[in-house]
Amino acid sequence: MAKMNAVFLPGNKQVEIRSVAIPQPGPDEVLVEIKASCICRSDLSLYYGNAVVGGEAAGACITGHEPAGVVVKTGEAVNEFAPGDRVAVYLAVGCGVCKHCRSGHHYLCAKWRCLGFTADGGNADFLKVPARNLLKTPDGMSHIAAAISTDAFGTLYSACRKVGIDGASAVGIWGLGPMGSAGVLAAKAMGGRVVALDPIAERRAFAKKLGADLVIDPLADDAMDQVREFAGDEGLTGAIDCSGQSAAHNMALDAAAPFARIAMVGEAAETTIKPSDQMIRKQLTVFGSWYFGMDEYEDILALISRHGIDLERLATHTFDLQDAERAFRMFDQRETEKAVFVR
Ligand SMILES: [Zn+2]
Numbered sequence: 514m515a516k517m518n519a520v521f522l523p524g525n526k527q528v529e530i531r532s533v534a535i536p537q538p539g540p541d542e543v544l545v546e547i548k549a550s551c552i553c554r555s556d557l558s559l560y561y562g563n564a565v566v567g568g569e570a571a572g573a574c575i576t577g578h579e580p581a582g583v584v585v586k587t588g589e590a591v592n593e594f595a596p597g598d599r600v601a602v603y604l605a606v607g608c609g610v611c612k613h614c615r616s617g618h619h620y621l622c623a624k625w626r627c628l629g630f631t632a633d634g635g636n637a638d639f640l641k642v643p644a645r646n647l648l649k650t651p652d653g654m655s656h657i658a659a660a661i662s663t664d665a666f667g668t669l670y671s672a673c674r675k676v677g678i679d680g681a682s683a684v685g686i687w688g689l690g691p692m693g694s695a696g697v698l699a700a701k702a703m704g705g706r707v708v709a710l711d712p713i714a715e716r717r718a719f720a721k722k723l724g725a726d727l728v729i730d731p732l733a734d735d736a737m738d739q740v741r742e743f744a745g746d747e748g749l750t751g752a753i754d755c756s757g758q759s760a761a762h763n764m765a766l767d768a769a770a771p772f773a774r775i776a777m778v779g780e781a782a783e784t785t786i787k788p789s790d791q792m793i794r795k796q797l798t799v800f801g802s803w804y805f806g807m808d809e810y811e812d813i814l815a816l817i818s819r820h821g822i823d824l825e826r827l828a829t830h831t832f833d834l835q836d837a838e839r840a841f842r843m844f845d846q847r848e849t850e851k852a853v854f855v856r
């Protein structure tokens with residue numbers, strides 16, 4: 514039986530490259546030859562052995578939930594895709610018929626499985642998925658850009674859309690890892706003015722290059738004054754937290770204008786805020802945002818192409834699958850923005 518290489522993260526910072534059988538697609542499935550797959554902050558939960566999805570069992574699956582590549586084989590019931598199609602892959606595999614699957618939010622399905630956590634993912638030479646999980650990408654889009662267009666850019670596109678960013682918006686983005694950086698690109702393309710905040714100087718410099726109007730060290734004494742001066746009038750009309758830090762939540766809520774909309778994207782087990790002063794009397798809308806609906810992907814591609822957004826700029830490091838141990842170590846130590854396995 515033909516074999517392929519696949520990356521597993523059993524925990525305790527172990528990275529294992531195993532030789533496994535190339536999967537064969539069932540009637541409604543396809544086999545994708547993976548050309549690019551990104552490392553994500555959530556993969557580090559596997560790396561450390563406390564998976565955010567799937568618990569203890571998660572380490573048993575091939576990792577990688579942000580893959581892109583080319584269809585090489587289709588099951589007999591697949592009519593909408595053919596070998597040679599360029600695709601990105603949606604990470605949530607649902608039942609396909611419940612209300613959440615039908616609305617494009619497969620990650621809310623009671624039976625959902627998550628690529629890279631509870632279903633085999635894309636850090637391998639090939640990936641078998643249901644055809645309905647494929648997101649067709651344009652011929653002119655690189656595989657790296659296609660992979661980044663899913664969890665990194667797609668997630669922040671969805672958050673920015675829910676925040677309601679337009680040409681009159683003043684938006685703060687806290688946490689400038691790959692998510693926050695993608696947020697800068699999306700918010701600027703939607704027409705907002707953007708202030709981006711991170712304690713790491715290199716990350717601020719990178720956000721500036723991506724188009725942030727102002728970058729601020731949130732630990733600086735005058736950080737809040739700078740945000741207020743940038744926002745003008747009553748404060749920020751929108752904010753996105755990608756840091757998961759309580760200090761950032763508080764700063765965003767304090768800097769928000771009445772009726773502002775605040776998206777929490779960075780994972781946080783708990784936080785402490787002051788609802789009366791920060792939210793209630795300012796009529797804020799504070800909400801969580803996770804990944805994106807499949808129905809949003811057409812608009813994600815449209816925003817990327819109409820604004821000429823170069824997603825590959827977010828991929829500061831590329832690695833061979835064989836180099837997975839170094840890739841995860843560098844990503845863990847925040848030495849990279851988006852790190853991508855390429856073949
Ligand atoms: Zn991810």
Ligand SMILES: [Zn+2]
Pocket residue numbers: 607608609610611612613614615619622623624
């Ligand atoms: Zn379902």
